[in-house]
Amino acid sequence: MTTSKETDPVMLDSLSAMFDDEASEQDLKRLLEADESLDKPMQAFHLIQQSLHQELAISADVSVNLVSRVRAQIEQEDQQATLDYNVQTSTVTSIEQGSLVSQQTLVKGASSDAIEDESTSKIKSVWSLWPSLATAASVAVVVVFTGNYFMAPDNIPTQVATVETPQTNVTLPVTTLSELNKQPLDADNQRLQSYLRQHAEQATISAGQGIIPMARLVSYPTEE
Amino acid sequence: MKQLRMWRVYLLLVCFVPVFAQAEVTQPDAAQLFIDMSKSFSELSYDGIFVHSEENQMNSMRVKHERKEGKEYESLVDLDGQKIKVLRIGDTVICVYPNESYSNKLTLGKAPFDRFKQLDVDRLKQGYRLELSDKMGRIAGRDARVLKLVPKDDYRYGHELWLDNKNHFLLKHDITDASGKLLDRIQFTAVNFHPNLKRSDFIPKKGEYSEKLTEPMYRAVKSQWTFDWLPPGFALVWPNARAIHQGSTMLLLSDGMASISVFVDAVNKPKKATMMSMGATMAGEKTIKVGNQLYLVTMVGEVPSITIEKLMSVFRPKAKDKPKVKE
Incomplete structure (x- = not known):
């Protein structure tokens, strides 16, 4: 990779196009070949940010060039996709629940894009790189706008309380409650119907709409 | 002199007309409108x-409401299914289920119609952005304006409330x-x-429901359960749990608009x-x-599935006797 292209206006146009989400295939190829030549514009950008916002620590490591980072990210994503597939498949098969079979199929379908043979991976390399380049571009754009936000004189950074929220990995499929009326009414269904009623009866206390939310009682399954 | 009067009139128009115009377009406070809406359910008479x-x-459905001698009377009748x-x-609430062999008579823990005096708008604002829309409309032959409760996160639904212009x-x-x-x-x-x-509008008529009137006795018990996390604005409505039947308990969560009931049953399988x-x-x-049990x-609640799912994942016995939870 040569550094002679670092002031090449065509190269800067390609970089600009990438930031604008308008890069063509040629632009992408040009950027992939450029490698270290993009370091200086990126470093200049970084220096401007630092000088404007000394209080903000920007952790982006510009010593590693953009394309190398994108390549590393793609490799990482590919490995993660393969890992996710293996983990999800083993989890789903061990549970052996009918409701999760469809998820297993979906996971397989999604990961089949990630696990591909060598011949197709080369053909797809440029196009598969595009989303990652676009991601890198959007990150950069976010930094620019964030910078502008903090530059505004009447915007004082304030301490924002963070709320930790738990993460659930597998989303349960949602079925309709009216199915209860079609199923054999065992004790479990009767219990659930009773709870639906009690919820409607008690929840009106907090709804602030008088007795009207109890109208939902009518829609709940009631066969016993 | 005539010219002077004309100038005075002109000045009056220039100075006061914008003031009147401004007074006309002044928007009422969205939070106050929400409180007014809640009060209207308990203070107005309506059919x-x-x-x-x-x-x-x-x-x-048909709803009737009347306040007589400081007491609230309200009835709700299903006009289609007769359910x-x-x-x-x-x-006291009586729920009549004609298709079944029983009716419910509930005594709520506190007077439900006094609840709005403690309406916590600040808590509501943790979960929703209250917006008064420019949208105007006509519902049931009455002019109405729209108050929107826009959720601040994914843990609750959005609400659009069309309020009567005159009585909210x-x-x-x-x-x-x-x-x-x-x-919905x-x-x-x-x-x-x-x-x-009349009072007779609110008294169950003989033959309308089963003679067997069950009156579940809800008993406040110390809750053995807690949440490691709650969506912003959600809190327990009752300080204690309610024992409902055969060792089952019920908790009630609310963010001021949506509510979630939590039932816990000891089971064998x-x-x-x-x-x-x-x-x-x-x-x-x-x-x-929990342990071997x-x-x-x-x-159950009027919230997205993600909220129920996350709450189920953080529902735990209280720390005092907190054995390891296996799922």
């Missing part, structure tokens, strides 16, 4: 018919999901705010985790193991 629709179901009739006198009564209520899809609608088709209601919905109502079930946790 109206509304339609409740969700998914592919639609029911018309239920709900009567409320003071703090809720004429139409839409519940929508994050994509804007309508999940309650809309008045006719309402009379000067009804001539595990049940598959499930999530069910009907319109805006979501119901989730999950079995957890299995518990079935059932959560």
